[in-house]
Amino acid sequence: MARHPTLDLPPEEVHHYEDISEVPWDIQNYWAQRYKIFSKYDEGVWLTDDAWFGVTPEPVANKIADHLAAAAPPGRSVLVDAFAGAGGNSIAFALSGKWKRVYAIEKNPAVLQCAKHNAEIYGVADKITWFQGDCFEIIQTHLMDLAPYSVLFASPPWGGPGYRSDKVFNLRTMEPYSLAKLYNEYALFTEYIALYLPRTSDVKQLAKVVKDGQKATVQHYCMEGASKALCIYYGAWNVE
Ligand SMILES: C[S@@+](CC[C@H](N)C(=O)[O-])C[C@H]1O[C@@H](n2cnc3c(N)ncnc32)[C@H](O)[C@@H]1O
Incomplete structure (x- = not known):
């Protein structure tokens, strides 16, 4: 059976931030828009900190x-x-x-x-x-x-x-x-x-x-x- 993607381990610089307290300050505005960026964000979307921009x-x-x-x-x-x-x-x-x-x-x-x-x-x-x-x-x-x-x-x-x-x-x-x-x-x-x-x-x-x-x-x-x-x-x- 195929593994659900969210169960894969991300590389070190890749994140799926779930709470604003985890998010670097310069990305917080982007994170607030996360569902506009990826509507399926909560299914475990991965981004590097630079990729948000x-x-x-x-x-x-x-x-x-x-x-x-x-x-x-x-x-x-x-x-x-x-x-x-x-x-x-x-x-x-x-x-x-x-x-x-x-x-x-x-x-x-x-x-x-x-x-x-x-x-x-x-x-x-x-x-x-x-x-x-x-x-x-x-x-x-x-x-x-x-x-x-x-x-x-x-x-x-x-x-x-x-x-x-x-x-x-x-x-x-x-x-x-x-x-x-x-x-x-x-x-x-x-x-x-x-x-x-x-x-x-x-x-x-x-x-x-x-x-x-x-x-x-x-x-x-x-x-x-x-x-x-x-x-x-x-x-x-x-x-x-
Ligand atoms: C503006 S982002 C692309 C965003 C993408 N359209 C999206 O929606 O996620 C530009 C990307 O180009 C990559 N990049 C830069 N130079 C490149 C090259 N010569 N060949 C392929 N990718 C490159 C960067 O690492 C960066 O991820």
């Missing part, structure tokens, strides 16, 4: 998954999630039922364990193929055969100067990967690229990487009346 909340992840499912052209049946994190988006993509396979890549082994465990809680672990490593390398070494059937989603880290303070977020100095790095690398793999970026991202910079005659569409994803983030869809997605 980057995980896509479930309603947003589900909306993005709906949009990608509707907007992907026929024949594109594989989805690559380049920065799987704790699994927020990968789980939603698998739950959408659209994809023959979801390939999820995560560099940090402990965070990847969270994603696998959380996908078990949501009943979709067997629909996802996991890779631990650098997405740019893994795509080149393991996924190029799937390129003609693939779309790519990426929610990169939003590091760099001014993410919280600047009115317009500079995608050129985004760390550790600039928009140009992400776009240029992923364009070698597929022409269907969706990037999840700060809501204040510089629209001029978003447009600049688009080649003449190619299409790009921006969608904002909102919660409680405010934009949470945006997705830029590069390529001939059928975005309404």
